[in-house]
Amino acid sequence: MAERRTDPRYNFAAVVEITDEKSGIRTNSNISDISQRGCFVETDSPFSLGTETTLRISKGTEAFEARARVVHCGTNGMGLLFTAVVQEQLRILERWLIPFRQKEWLALHRHRSQRVLLQIPVRVSGRNALGSPFEEESQTVLINANGALLLLSTQMSQGQTLTLLNIAAQQSAECVVAYIGQHQGQRAEVGVGFLLPNPGFWHVNFPPRDWTRPVA
Numbered sequence: 001m002a003e004r005r006t007d008p009r010y011n012f013a014a015v016v017e018i019t020d021e022k023s024g025i026r027t028n029s030n031i032s033d034i035s036q037r038g039c040f041v042e043t044d045s046p047f048s049l050g051t052e053t054t055l056r057i058s059k060g061t062e063a064f065e066a067r068a069r070v071v072h073c074g075t076n077g078m079g080l081l082f083t084a085v086v087q088e089q090l091r092i093l094e095r096w097l098i099p100f101r102q103k104e105w106l107a108l109h110r111h112r113s114q115r116v117l118l119q120i121p122v123r124v125s126g127r128n129a130l131g132s133p134f135e136e137e138s139q140t141v142l143i144n145a146n147g148a149l150l151l152l153s154t155q156m157s158q159g160q161t162l163t164l165l166n167i168a169a170q171q172s173a174e175c176v177v178a179y180i181g182q183h184q185g186q187r188a189e190v191g192v193g194f195l196l197p198n199p200g201f202w203h204v205n206f207p208p209r210d211w212t213r214p215v216a
Helices: 002-006 087-110
Strands: 010-020 026-034 038-042 052-059 062-074 077-084 121-127 133-144 147-152 161-166 171-184 187-194
Touching: 010 038, 010 087, 026 087, 038 062, 052 077, 062 087, 087 171, 087 187, 121 147, 147 171
Parallel strands: none
Antiparallel strands: 010 026, 010 052, 026 038, 038 077, 052 062, 062 077, 121 133, 121 161, 133 147, 147 187, 161 171, 171 187
C-alpha cells in the first residue's frame, strides 16, 4: 500500500506470467496498472500476502522481467512490489512509462493555479543521453509542487533520472526527465518531475488549485 502512495500508477493493459518462487506454481493473467515500483494483477486466485515471485510482463514485442513480492491481496487481484530489477529490464520499464509521465507533466503545467514563473538557481547532475556523467548549473523557468521546467545545454533523453539541487536551500531530489521541448539558443527546455512527492522542495507557497486571477 505504501508503494501506491509514493509512486503514481498508470492504466496499463498487458499480459503477465507469475511464478511462485517457493512452490513453482505458475499463473497467467493480465495487469491493469503499473508504476516504477510495482503493478496490479487481475486474478480471482491471488497468491498469499508476502509471496516472493518472478514475473514476466509482455506488451507488444517487448517483455519486462523482475522479482516481485505480493504486498496487497483483494477479491479482484493482487498488488506486487518489484524487489529486484536488472538495469536492462529497468530500461524497458522506463520506455513504457515515458508517454504517461510526459502526458502527466504537461497536464500539470497547463494549469496556471499550479505553476509559478520563477527563476531559481539549480545544479543538475547525472548521466547525459550518451551515458557520460555530467553536472550543470542552470535555473528554473517555471516550477510547481511536482517538478520544474529548466533550460539545459546537456543532451537529455526522456525517462532518464537526474539529481536536482536547489542551490539556495542546499536541498536535493531525485527527478526523471518527463518532457523535452524547444531549443532556446544552445539550451533546450527540459521538464523534470520528482520521483517521490516533495512539495516543500522549492520553499514556495503555491496558489490553490481553484485559484483564478482577479479581474481588474
